[in-house]
Amino acid sequence: MKYPKTQYAKTILEQDRVSSPFLIKYAAVATGKTGKPYMNIILTDKTGDVEARVFDNVPKFHSQAVKDTFVQVEGNAQGFNSRIQIHIKDMTVLREDEVVLDEYLSPTILSAEKLYAELTAIVLSMKDPFYKALMESIFIDDAEIAKRFKKAPAAKAMHHAYPVGLLEHVVSICKILDFLSHNYSPYADRDLLLVGGMMHDLGKIWELQYEKTTDYTNEGRMIGHLVMGSELIEKKIQWLESQPGRLPSAFPEEKKLLAKHMVLAHHGKYEYGSPKEPVCLEAQIVHMIDDLDSKVNAIRTFVEQDAQVGMWTLLNKNFGRYFYKPEWARK
C-alpha cells in the first residue's frame, strides 16, 4: 500500500493540521534553554523544504528520524520568525515502496535518476564481455562517477550547459548510436559505438567544476577531457585485471586501443582539440553524432532563450546566423 501525499512543503500554512508523508533531508538533536533536548528537522518533497521540530519523545524519534528516510508526519504548522515550522507530534518510518518516489525528488534529480537508469540499461545490453565489463566498472561499480555524472553540465557555454546536461547528451547519443549500429550492421560494431558514446565526454565530470557556477578545473585546463577519458580507460582496465573473475582473460590490447581511440578522436579534427583523427568507422560515427547532438541542443536552447520579439533571433555568434523562430518560441 502506498501512503498518499496529501500536503506539500511549499503550500502548508500556519495553523494547518499536518498529516502527510515527507522525506527527511536533515535531522539533528539540539538542547533548548531549559536543558531539554529537541529535534531540528528539515522535511522535503518535490516542491521544496519545510522546517520541523520535535519537542516531546525525542529519544523515541531520534532513532527514526534519519536523513533520507521517508516518514509519515502528524503534527501542526506554526509560524516562527516569519517561516512555517511543523511541530511533530508523531512520526512513522515508511519503506521506499510505500511512497510514490516522484513526489519527493526535484525535477532535475528525477531526470538524472531516470537518465542514469537508461544508461545502465544500455550498459547491460552490451554483448562483448570486455567492453561490457569495462563499462560496468565505470558506470555501475564506481559510486563517485555516478554521483558526478548525475550533476554535471556538458559545457560552460555552447551546448547542454546546465545541470545534468552531460548525462542528457550522452544518453541521447547512445540511443542514436544504437539505431545506427542496426542501420550499418554488420560493419559498425554496436558495443564499440556505445563505448564511444558513453566515454567520449566522461572526462568532463572532472574537467569542469560545477558546484555553484561552472568553470574549468586545473586538470581540465592542463589535461582536458579527451586525455582524461583515455587515462580512465587505462586505469579501469588495470583494476579489472586485478579482480579475479571479472574478465574472461587479459583485456585484449586491440580492444583497449580501440576504446581509447573512440575518446581521443571524438573531436574529429586536430584544430578542434582532437589528438587523433578518426581511423575507424565507429570513431567517425561517434564524432559526427556528437557534433549533431551538440548542435541540435545549442540551436534549440538558443532559439528557446532568445528575447527578440517576432520570428527572428538575434545574431548567433557561434553559428554566424540569425535563426528562424517557430511559433512555440515566439514572444
Ligand SMILES: [Fe+2]
Ligand atoms: Fe568532447
Ligand SMILES: [Fe+2]
Ligand atoms: Fe560530446
